[in-house]
Amino acid sequence: MAGFFARGARAKVKQQDEEAALELRPITHADTMRRIELLDSFENAGLGWFWATDRHGRLIYLSENAAKTIGCDLDEIIGTQLTKFFIPEVDDQKSERPLNFLLGARNSISQLPVRLALGKNQAWWEIAGKPQFDKAQEFAGYRGSAKDISGTFQSQRDADRLAQFDSLTGLSNRHRMNKRLAATLQAFRNSKRSCALLMLDLDRFKQVNDTLGHPAGDELLRQVAGRIERVIGETGEIGRLGGDEFQIMIPDMDDRGELGELSKRLIQMVSQPYQISGSRAVIGTSIGVAVAPYDGIESEELVKSADLALYAAKGGGRGQYRFYHIDFQDGVKHRRQIEEDLRDAIENGELKMYYQPIVDAKTHKLQCLEALMRWEHPERGFIPPSQFIPVAEDIGMIKELGEWALTQTCLQAKQWPVELRVAVNVSAIQFTRDDFPDLVKSVLMETGLEPHRLELEITESVFLGDSERTQSTFEVLKRIGVRLALDDFGTGYSSLSYLQKAPFDKIKIDQSFVRGATEKGNNNPAIMSAIVSLAESLHMETVAEGVETKDELSLVKERGASHVQGYIFSKALSQDELLERLETKDLVYEPRGPDKYRADRKSVYRKISLIHEDHRYNVTLRNLSKTGAMIEGLLEVPLGTPVVLNLGGGQLAVAKVRRSSGYMQGVEFESALISDGADGLCTRHRVSPYQIEAAGRPLSSLPQDPYEMLKAELSGTYKPKAFMEIDPGASRRKNEKPASARADISAALG
Known part of the structure; x- marks a missing residue:
């Protein structure tokens, strides 16, 4: 029986214990010990930590586990200003208030990401906090919580960066630039501030891609981005919008003098030669400039204005900049009309070849004529080549125009009663085609023009591609018997390496070195002398282009140029006008023009x-x-x-x-x-x-x-x-x- 009662007693005790275990014991506000145990277990589990400051913003409490996590002793932390302990990591695309502002205004803090300034390990926390006030409603400091978000924050930041930055160049992408521009313009309207926007488009970039390959194109874009960054520095924000388009946003700049100088520096920097995988590439850039609020209030309007200005810069001959003007609104329609009409211009007989004399510098006797294409539109009159040639390149018509010009020039030169050389401009796109030498040979055979009378003028941009193929083309052309001239020499892409092997017969000194050369303190005369000396040592002729005044003529003759071309002797003549002059056998031209160059009028x-x-x-x-x-x-x-x-x-x-x-x-x-x-x-x-x-x-x-x-x-x-x-x-x-x-x-x- 004793055993039975003993078992019964034990069962009763067990039942009582179970009933006691089921009894609810809430942790009340007064149960301080159990509340502290609860907070301790929360902190020890690593689920989060607590912090507190005094009314001066100094830390007076931080969870011990938090200090251990960042590798600091509490003694190092307590007393530190909260603003020096936490460094805000606020995304500039969002609208959160910075930590300093929140603390200064004594606002609540909610889910604010911050980076820790102290500690051995780099860490990011997300903090929250509320201001505390005593019974007299005097500010007593902050009480808050924190949790470690280092793992997720870095991943999120990397993802955000991929969404906002160009993976190739590291610059802001189109999405980020659009947001930055919209936010900036909105903020600047309230403070009556200005903001400039520059749109850049690379000239001849497609040719690099086509000749050197896409990996070379990517490397070129990276180098271009680096050069733009060196020019802009901390002045503005740079973005790559895609392809070969770049955008620059510059706050608080509306002085068009400064913007013009900046644009010229960018053009000069981007236009310097590049070394890519052992090859040499030369490109350029065109820039459109618009300024808020003058040219647009909203971001879409300002971007459109900058685009129109860029459009005008490219249409003006490229390698230039333009400020937006309200008249550019009609420019897009004009270009579309040019595109449509240009396709029919050859068939309708609207294109004509004109010829500008090139004379001997000493005797003024006619030696050669440069063939220049003119388009006489039946409704809009003469359209300058600076407008329709870039369009022809963009729409893929430059090969057709080039072939027509070469054939027409050789046919007409064969009709001249005097045997003179004729110079034909050849685009880089046309020159780099494998069948170009065959085209030249075919045209000479069809027209009957003697090869030694044909002079092909090429620019330095032909050297940006495959150097071996370029050299091979030169050799084939020389075997045919034609002459070669290097046009626009000295305009920013020049390199003596061009002249090591290229068999040029003539170097043309660009008119930019002639214009203004007679002004006091101008360095152009020295440059002319250097080019002439170089050409003479290589047994090449030199032509000074764009001579318009008698003082310019005297200067280029003094500097040793062997030939002269410009309005001082003659404008470009039609075939009929030229034939009339040649029939007289009068091949000596008298200089006619102003005595002095007036640059400023x-x-x-x-x-x-x-x-x-x-x-x-x-x-x-x-x-x-x-x-x-x-x-x-x-x-x-x-x-x-x-x-x-x-x-x-x-x-x-x-x-x-x-x-x-x-x-x-x-x-x-x-x-x-x-x-x-x-x-x-x-x-x-x-x-x-x-x-x-x-x-x-x-x-x-x-x-x-x-x-x-x-x-x-x-x-x-x-x-x-x-x-x-x-x-x-x-x-x-x-x-x-x-x-x-x-x-x-x-x-x-x-």
Whole structure:
């Protein structure tokens, strides 16, 4: 029985223990010990940690396990400013407030990623915290939690980087640049700031890809990216949009003088030769520039404006930059029309070959003629080659145009009554084709032109491809018997290595070395001398291109050029005009042109407005330079009169009248104009859209003539017009211009 009762007693005790185990014992607020045990177990399990600061932002508590994890003693951590312990890792594409701001404003912190500044190991935490206040509502510090996110954060950051950066160059990609630009423009609208956008497109990049292969193209893009970074530095953000397109965003820059200089440095840097897998490659770049808010308020509008400017730069001959102008809106339509019409131009007989004389520098006797293609459109008149040749290259018509030009030139040269050489320009695309020598041989046989009379002008861009194949082409052409000329020598891609093997008969000195060479302090004469000396030592002729004035002619003859080409002797002539001249057997050309080169004066003829006091006058702009202009249309304007010339597009040039005679005035600008990237001039600064907005108008990009929007705000007390407007052109059209008026004009022009 004892055993039975013993077993019964044990069962009862067990039942009581089980009942006791089922009894609920919540951890109440007053149960401090059990609450501490709970927090300790949470910290020890590594699920998260706790931290606290005093009212001065100093750490007064951090979980011990947290300190061990980062390899620090608590003594090193306690007392450290929270902002020095945690370094924010905030993605600039998101809108989180930085840690300093949150702490300074005493805001709550929620899921903020930070990097630890202390410790032996690199680590990232995600922290949260709330500000604490005492009974008097005085700030008492922060209490917060943290957890280690090092593993997931690094992976996420790498994934984010892949989504935002170009894997080939390491630059921002299109997605990131779009977001950055949109966010920047939105922020800058509030603070009335400007932002420049540059669009870059590489010239002749496709040729590198086609001749050297895609791996070489990728390496070239990496080198281009590195060069752009060296030029831009920390000034702006660079992105590769894809292919050979790059974009640069530069905050707080609207001075077109600075932007023009920057663009020139970029073009020069990108255009230097590249060494890729043992081969030498030469490319260039074209740049379009737009500035917010002048050329666009929203990112899409600004990108479109920069694209149109880039389009204009490429259409202008490439290797150039352009500032956006409202007239470019029509440029896209014009190019599409050129594309459509160019396909029919040959068939319709709209293309013609013209010939510009090249004369002996000493005797001025005609030696050779350069064949130049002209397109006379039935509706739009002459379209310059600088517009249609790049289009032909882009749409794949350059081979067809090149073959037509070569055939037509040889046919016409055979008709000349005097045996003269003729020079034909050959594009790099055409030259690098395997069948090019066969084409030359075939054309010579069909037309009957003697090989020694044909001169092929090529540019240095033919050397960017397979050097062995290029050399082989040279050798085949020389066996045929034609002459070879290196065109545009010295324009930025030159290398003496070209001349080691290439059998050139002639080097053409680019006109950029002739233009302005007579000005004091210009280094071009020394460069000309060096080129001539090099050519003579290699038994080559030299041609100085683009000679227009008598002082330029004297200089190039003095520097030893063997031949001269330019308007000083003749413009390009049609076949009929040339035949008429050759029939006379008069092969000596007399120089005709200005005595001196005037670099700063450009003849123009367009209507503009002149602002004086509260009034606007219509005048005619006759010539324009960086420092001043000649206008006509106002009578008897006193010397020293302050005026403003409205050059359009928000360009207001402040000036003073320095010469005045009859209805013509010479004005001097307060600030010099700058190059517009083409053959024109523009102001550094324009009327700000923010100024128009302040006058009560909605914020928008600049219209063609924003002055009218500002007129009411700028006008003061009404005064009558001070000058009388006249239209001297009307009297000229009626042939009624008196001798005194002619004298006035001569005096005004000086």
